[in-house]
Amino acid sequence: MIAGARSFAAIGQWAADAGEDVLAALGADRGPADASTYRRAFAQVSADTLDLALGAWAWTRACRAGERLVIAVDGKTVRGAKGKDGKAPHLVAALAHGLGTVLGQVAVDEEQRDPSPSATC
Numbered sequence: 024m025i026a027g028a029r030s031f032a033a034i035g036q037w038a039a040d041a042g043e044d045v046l047a048a049l050g051a052d053r054g055p056a057d058a059s060t061y062r063r064a065f066a067q068v069s070a071d072t073l074d075l076a077l078g079a080w081a082w083t084r085a086c087r088a089g090e091r092l093v094i095a096v097d098g099k100t101v102r103g104a105k106g107k108d109g110k111a112p113h114l115v116a117a118l119a120h121g122l123g124t125v126l127g128q129v130a131v132d133e134e135q136r137d138p139s140p141s142a143t144c
Contacts, residue, residue, distance in 0.1 A: 031058040031065070078127040081119055093120040098131070 028034045035058035038046065046055060056064075082092075098115045106112050116128035 031062045034058065034061045074127060078117075078125070081122055081124040081126050084119070084122055084124075094118065094126065095120060 026037050028037050035056065038051070038055035038061075041055065043054075046052075095118045096115065097118065098113060101112045101114060104111055113131045114128050115131055117126045118124065119126055
């Protein structure tokens with residue numbers, strides 16, 4: 024979401040209002056695009072590839088404690104959602120503490136709990 028825009032129309036309006044210098048910095052040499060251009064462009068983007076690229080970018084900005092990156096790994100059940108099997112989906116995510124940003128997440132078949140709560144990393 025660019026500057027809080029929640030639709031392609033809002034992204035197009037943001038681009039129209041951004042000004043030539045901002046658009047040039049973003050590589051939009053021919054001026055602002057309209058909403059339909061953003062819709063077509065985003066339809067061609069692979070969600071998995073975008074997730075990997077954004078996760079890699081966030082990784083470069085993650086907080087370090089000494090020489091180590093501080094990353095939390097956690098699993099969650101998505102409440103209020105149901106898959107084709109009628110069950111709520113489960114996700115496992117890696118979060119960069121310093122940024123509060125998810126580096127990546129994957130869906131897993133079912134929720135699994137660590138049998139040894141005293142396990143350490």
